[in-house]
Structures are given as C-alpha cells and as structure tokens.
Amino acid sequence: MRYVLVGLLFALMIGAGLASAGEYPNGYTHRPIMELFTSTSCGPCMNYADPAIAELWETEGDTPEQPWVFIAFHQSSGGALDDKFVTDESKERAEHYLVQATPTAEFDGGYIEVIGGGEDTKDEYDQDFDDSGNRDDEIFSATDFKEVTMYIHQEFDGDGFMVNVSVEYPIDLDDKMPTLDGTLEVFMVEDDIWAYSSALDEVVLLHNVFRGYAIKDMDVQLNQGDSATFIGRWDIPHDVEVPVDPLNVFAVAVLYDDDDTSSEREADGNHHAQSPRAVQCTTPRATLYDLGEEGPIIGVPEITWNGRAWDIEVYLNDDDNMSSAWIFYTTNYTENSTDVIEWQWAEMTLPSECHGPVCDIASSGIAKVEIELGRTEAFYFRIVAYDGNKTASISDIMNSVDYASSSRATRAERRRCPSIRPCSSSPWPSRSSSSPEGAAGNDGPGPPRPLLPRSDHCPLMDEWPTTCC
Structure with a gap:
C-alpha cells in the first residue's frame, strides 16, 4: 500500500514549464543513486564497503555538482547487533530489495547489485556509478530509459523540514516515449555523524545515514511534456539514540520507473526483488548547481x-x-x-x-x-x-x-x-x-x-x- 508517512503531502499537476533535461556531471544521463545496506557491527561493512564509499563521497560525490548520491540504510547485522541507526524504516527498505546480507549496495534501484566487500570495493563502486549514470538503451531492458528533470528545495522551520520537489518529463521530438508510471521517494539523510563501531572497536565517521522520509511511496504518472510539483514534510525525531543534527541533514529525492527492471549486465542486477529502477536523483546542493542558483x-x-x-x-x-x-x-x-x-x-x-x-x-x-x-x-x-x-x-x-x-x-x-x-x-x-586527530x-x-x-x-x-x- 502506498501512503504518506509524515505531515502534509500533496501533488499539484501543472503544465510543462521546467527547464529541459540538460547535461549532467560526468556526461551522465541522470544522477545515479546508491543505496548501501550496512551496519556498524558488520566487519566487512566497516572494513571495506563504508571506507570505500566514504572515500569516493569525500573526493568525488560531495562536490558542488554532486554527480551521484548515496544513502546508508543501517541494519541489525554482525555479531553485536548494536547499531544505533537501525529503524523499522531502514529494515523495511532492505526488505524492499530482499537484502539477505550486509554490505549490499543497490545502484539505481537494483540496476546493479553488489553484495559483500573486499580490497577492490572502491574501484568496483566507482565503476558501478559510471555504468549506472550512463544508462540509456540497455541490452537487458524491456523498456526504454526515460529521462526526466528533477529539482528539490528544503527549508528548516524549527520542528523539521519542508521539501518541494519539481519533476518534468520533457518532450523528445526524436523519440516518442511511453507514459512514466513511477514512485517518488524523498529520503532525509544526515551526513558526518561520529558513532561507535563494535566491529572496529572505535569511533568512526558515518556519511549520509538514513533518518526518515519526507515523501514515501508517492505515485507519479507523467506523459511527455507533463510536469508536477510534490510537497512533503519531515519532523525531526526525538526518540532516537543519537540526536539529529539539523545542520547536517539534507533531502534526497529519487524517482523510480515502475516499468523498468533493467540491468547493466544480466548477472549483476537485482532480479529476485524485481525492484523498479531509478531514473533520476537530486539533492538541494545538486539543484543549486543545475539551476545556477546562489543562496543569500x-x-x-x-x-x-x-x-x-x-x-x-x-x-x-x-x-x-x-x-x-x-x-x-x-x-x-x-x-x-x-x-x-x-x-x-x-x-x-x-x-x-x-x-x-x-x-x-x-x-x-x-x-x-x-x-x-x-x-x-x-x-x-x-x-x-x-x-x-x-x-x-x-x-x-x-x-x-x-x-x-x-x-x-x-x-x-x-x-x-x-x-x-x-x-x-x-x-x-x-x-x-x-580532522579529530590533527590541527586545524x-x-x-x-x-x-x-x-x-x-x-x-x-x-x-x-x-x-x-x-x-
């Protein structure tokens, strides 16, 4: 069942008016999204997967143009089962992909799935972002890749954040595309959290930890030339073990095509869950870059x-x-x-x-x-x-x-x-x-x-x- 999790949520259909789909960083057709299922009590996660994506994020992802985004959904994995960021919603997201072990990475909704980690995980993730970002006409696809434009803005209001998402499915005169039947998710994530890892027995820096939804399971139906605006809200939770730092929270909007279950390579995609693939992802920082906006x-x-x-x-x-x-x-x-x-x-x-x-x-x-x-x-x-x-x-x-x-x-x-x-x-x-160890x-x-x-x-x-x- 599709439903709204928190606060006011509605969609207003309007005529075409957003900017047409443009050039994305790295020449991608869209911004790919990686959903990482991890745990602070999981040895392979803390030794391989998390350090790999952290290094990529700090050097390539967390830049003004933000060519791709990732979200860490924490799970009850490993020996200690003491991860403080596990929630019912983070476990529910793992069930969506039928995740059986950590670490598991789902690129663009399962277009590429990577289970486990090792010495070459960083290079593998880097290549998987490129393969996902260059999606167009895949061999193992029953549907064409639908290019959409999407922007998101967020504003703090004292109790949480209001978010505003604009989506356009632009007309392509050279390629008539079918209706986009999709699902919009707006995940609220927190970057730069220091937390104890029982797997390493030390405090580690966590990135982009999933904290909740501003929009959940919102049906989106667009024909070419249509655009829509969606408004959602997320209240800061106070019943969590690690308090939320609002200054490090940002929204990640992801649009999934419900008719697309394609994969880069047939053996590498998530086929057991038949999960819809992502066709666009954006954040407030990415929107700032795409629109050429400047803050006050x-x-x-x-x-x-x-x-x-x-x-x-x-x-x-x-x-x-x-x-x-x-x-x-x-x-x-x-x-x-x-x-x-x-x-x-x-x-x-x-x-x-x-x-x-x-x-x-x-x-x-x-x-x-x-x-x-x-x-x-x-x-x-x-x-x-x-x-x-x-x-x-x-x-x-x-x-x-x-x-x-x-x-x-x-x-x-x-x-x-x-x-x-x-x-x-x-x-x-x-x-x-x-750095906590070094001087300013x-x-x-x-x-x-x-x-x-x-x-x-x-x-x-x-x-x-x-x-x-």
Whole structure:
C-alpha cells in the first residue's frame, strides 16, 4: 500500500514549464543513486564497503555538482547487533530489495547489485556509478530509459523540514516515449555523524545515514511534456539514540520507473526483488548547481549584551527576497571533538519593507535575534538563511567572543556594500574538513571547526576596500 508517512503531502499537476533535461556531471544521463545496506557491527561493512564509499563521497560525490548520491540504510547485522541507526524504516527498505546480507549496495534501484566487500570495493563502486549514470538503451531492458528533470528545495522551520520537489518529463521530438508510471521517494539523510563501531572497536565517521522520509511511496504518472510539483514534510525525531543534527541533514529525492527492471549486465542486477529502477536523483546542493542558483549573502554578525541577553544582528541580502533565517547555537562545542553537538536554535526576525499598512519581507537588511545566555557564557553559533526560492546559505561555526567587539562595521557601512558575498556563504548542506586527530587545516573528515582568525579567513566588512561599493 502506498501512503504518506509524515505531515502534509500533496501533488499539484501543472503544465510543462521546467527547464529541459540538460547535461549532467560526468556526461551522465541522470544522477545515479546508491543505496548501501550496512551496519556498524558488520566487519566487512566497516572494513571495506563504508571506507570505500566514504572515500569516493569525500573526493568525488560531495562536490558542488554532486554527480551521484548515496544513502546508508543501517541494519541489525554482525555479531553485536548494536547499531544505533537501525529503524523499522531502514529494515523495511532492505526488505524492499530482499537484502539477505550486509554490505549490499543497490545502484539505481537494483540496476546493479553488489553484495559483500573486499580490497577492490572502491574501484568496483566507482565503476558501478559510471555504468549506472550512463544508462540509456540497455541490452537487458524491456523498456526504454526515460529521462526526466528533477529539482528539490528544503527549508528548516524549527520542528523539521519542508521539501518541494519539481519533476518534468520533457518532450523528445526524436523519440516518442511511453507514459512514466513511477514512485517518488524523498529520503532525509544526515551526513558526518561520529558513532561507535563494535566491529572496529572505535569511533568512526558515518556519511549520509538514513533518518526518515519526507515523501514515501508517492505515485507519479507523467506523459511527455507533463510536469508536477510534490510537497512533503519531515519532523525531526526525538526518540532516537543519537540526536539529529539539523545542520547536517539534507533531502534526497529519487524517482523510480515502475516499468523498468533493467540491468547493466544480466548477472549483476537485482532480479529476485524485481525492484523498479531509478531514473533520476537530486539533492538541494545538486539543484543549486543545475539551476545556477546562489543562496543569500550572510554578512559578519554583530553581538551586543543588552543587560539580560545577547542581541545578535547580521546583514542578509538576496535578489529573490528572504524567506527565513535561523541561528543555531551551543555552549558545548569543542574543536576537533567527536562528541555530538547539542544545538539549540531560534528564528531570526527578518528586515521588512512597509508600503502604507502592508509590510513585506525585504530583500536585504539586518536580521535580529536575542539569545538568553549568561553574559560570561561564550557560545558557538551558525546562521542559516533561506531566500524566496528556499535556496539556503549556511555560515561557518563562529565563536561569540570574536564577534562581541565594538569594532564591527556600522549598519550604514554594511548597507553600503550589498553586492559583496562574504566567503562564509555556502550552499546547503555545508560540510567540514577538519580532522579529530590533527590541527586545524588538515584535510581529513571531522566535525565543523570555528572560523580561522578573521585576517586569514574573511575580511571584516569594515576592512573591505571602498571600491566594493
């Protein structure tokens, strides 16, 4: 039975209007998706499969163009059976593919299936992404590969995320294609989680761990030239063993063709489950790249003590107007630590423009928020801002001590340079590159680190040359 898991979900059919299918990274016909069934208590997973996909993700996948995506569905496997990320939904996904062992990797919904791991797993996965991404007219296919265009945006709202997915099945004048009868899934995943592995008896960095659905088993039926919009929601769960870090969560939309059970090589596909193959995958970062969008400008914050709490102000600017802005803050952050960061968050008040009795959110101005912490309490914080298209920017981790100085640029100075985009602005989601073992500046994976000294990172607004204005 197809059903909606969480919150509001509906689909609005509209006429053709999205951009036509374009060129994808690596010359692919689409973005392939790999679903990895793994466990922190599984030796072959932790020794081969997970390190292989982690290395590929950090060097090839987690880039601005994001040529492919993977999701880790954790299972109760191995000797200890103590994986903290196993859920009923992650086990249900394994049942969908009739997975019998971990690690098992399903590329594009079973177009290629890889069971087990070894010394050559990284090279095998790399080749399988290429083979999946270059799908077109397969030998072992009863149906043609249907090329679709898909974009996704997400926005945090304090309790979870709203997602908006746009899908188009473009007209191909040279190739009349049949109706696309498909299924849309929007998986919510969390990147960069430090967790204990009983198989290795050490803490490891996990990538793209499945946390739930924003859209589940949504029927999609499109003829060539049709497009549709789907809206879903995911609430952050609070009954999980490892708390969710909203700053590392992103949505993965995957569209499967229910009529396609093809395979790259007949012996390599998942034929026992007859699972539908994926024809498109996207994330907010991939959408940012495909549409050439940029998130809002996030300026240098100013922090002042008002006698009972901290006032934080920051300049925001975006041509598509602002939708929302949030501050995430914590007092328990330690640089290069593998501990879970316990964030608190608060919505910022956005600048507005009033025309008579009607006020609208402005495209630029000072966003404000009050944080009720003690005057002597130093805290770390990040700012997330969304524009009217739900395109996000996220700042680096900042230390309140560095921004409580009276030497900040005045509001007038901040307004003088609206075209400057500080280097703290980056597409959602933002990843870090510090190492728990090394000093700041190492290239290994790790938790986010604070800004480097400002003279080595971003110029202060009052240090910008006057020629910027």
